[in-house]
Amino acid sequence: MTAQSGAFDLLGRWLASITALQGASAKTVEAYQRDVSGFLGFLANHFGGDLGKAKLGTVKITDMRAWMAHERRRGVGPRSLARELSAVKSFYRWLGEAEGIEVTAPLATRAPKFKAQLPRPVAKDQAKAMIETVEFQTQDGWTGARDTAVITLLYGCGLRISEALGLTFAAVPLGETLRIRGKGDKDRVVPVLPAARKAVGSYLALCPFSHTAETPLFLGKKGKVLNPRHIQKVMEQTRMQLGMPATATPHAMRHSFATHLLEAGGDLRAIQELLGHASLSTTQAYTALDQAHLMAVYRKAHPKAG
Known part of the structure; x- marks a missing residue:
């Protein structure tokens, strides 16, 4: 077994773990594999060879920044890069728990900032x-x-x-x-x-x-x-x-379902359940959208607005 294959063997074990223990869907596992494989491929070139378990524990903030700069040069946008980093951090959390690997630098790496896109429903x-x-x-x-x-x-x-x-x-x-x-x-x-x-x-x-x-x-x-x-x-x-x-x-029709329920006084937690959102924070985007809608109506209707 080569040193490089050791890192990818660890990746395989992690993916098997989240499938068995967390019930991750096939699409989620595929996305994690793609994102973390790209990161490991970068490290192999970045370090010039040895990418075994020990080397994964030597990754520093400067290495993480070098990877993120590499991804930006490839044209990866802030939102996609944040998703990739999230996958890498999940992998490293498992490495820390399962293998005792030092994970401070990867987990401390800040995701790029990006403007959240609110859903755009139809009237x-x-x-x-x-x-x-x-x-x-x-x-x-x-x-x-x-x-x-x-x-x-x-x-x-x-x-x-x-x-x-x-x-x-x-x-x-x-x-x-x-x-x-x-x-x-x-x-x-x-x-x-x-x-x-x-x-x-x-x-x-x-x-x-x-x-x-x-x-x-x-x-x-x-x-x-x-x-x-x-x-x-x-x-x-x-x-x-x-x-x-x-x-x-x-x-957008799905977004409209949620927005129109909210406008009618629907409970945010209930809407979360109806949409199947894992996190309430995802559903809360509709709250901001509803507030934006109300402000637009106010500015248009109020004689002293604007």
């Missing part, structure tokens, strides 16, 4: 117009009904597009609630509005394909699972037809 009337118009972007009646059903679920239940397209026929007929498998393979229960049940029911009545309980609920023209790019495309066409901004995307 209530625009969301309604989107749902009412999207069916006219396809020629087949059943595909139009399908697209309407998908987008109604994004807005009416706050689903991610991957969650909506991950549903199977086992979920129908829809009841008053729906169990969703979200990020990190965590389940949550969301209420289903009558409009969503009606939209899905209309699609089912027209869908030409046979199915089993395991068949994807939303099918493409060839009877395979619907590609999310199709929903993105029909929304692009619809927003152009309606004169809506480019920010009116499938994910």
Whole structure:
């Protein structure tokens, strides 16, 4: 075993650990592997060879800064670099606990500052117009009904597009609630509005394909699972037809669900549960958005504002 392979063996053990003990999703593990592998590859070149367990414990703040400067030269933005650093710190925390490696410098490294991007929801009337118009972007009646059903679920239940397209026929007929498998393979229960049940029911009545309980609920023209790019495309066409901004995307419908609940007096903790956010801080972005909306209304309406 080479010294360099020792570091990557440790990486493999860490990834196996977070999969077994923390239930990390496959996508999370893949992202961690990519980010930390890039860091280890840099260190191998930076140190000129030896990258075993002992060398990992000699990393200093200057080495961390050299890596971050290298990433910036590669064109990695502040937000992505902060994500990479977070993965490296998680790896080093495990190294400290499992291997007794010195981890002070990596854990003390500051992440680059970046301006948090607030969600950009669509207005209530625009969301309604989107749902009412999207069916006219396809020629087949059943595909139009399908697209309407998908987008109604994004807005009416706050689903991610991957969650909506991950549903199977086992979920129908829809009841008053729906169990969703979200990020990190965590389940949550969301209420289903009558409009969503009606939209899905209309699609089912027209869908030409046979199915089993395991068949994807939303099918493409060839009877395979619907590609999310199709929903993105029909929304692009619809927003152009309606004169809506480019920010009116499938994910914006989920943001709109949360924002409109908050505007109606919804509890932030309850909205967190409905969205499937692991941290309340993620949901709190909607609080800032709501305050910005209220201030904009105030400035426009108050005679002495502005």
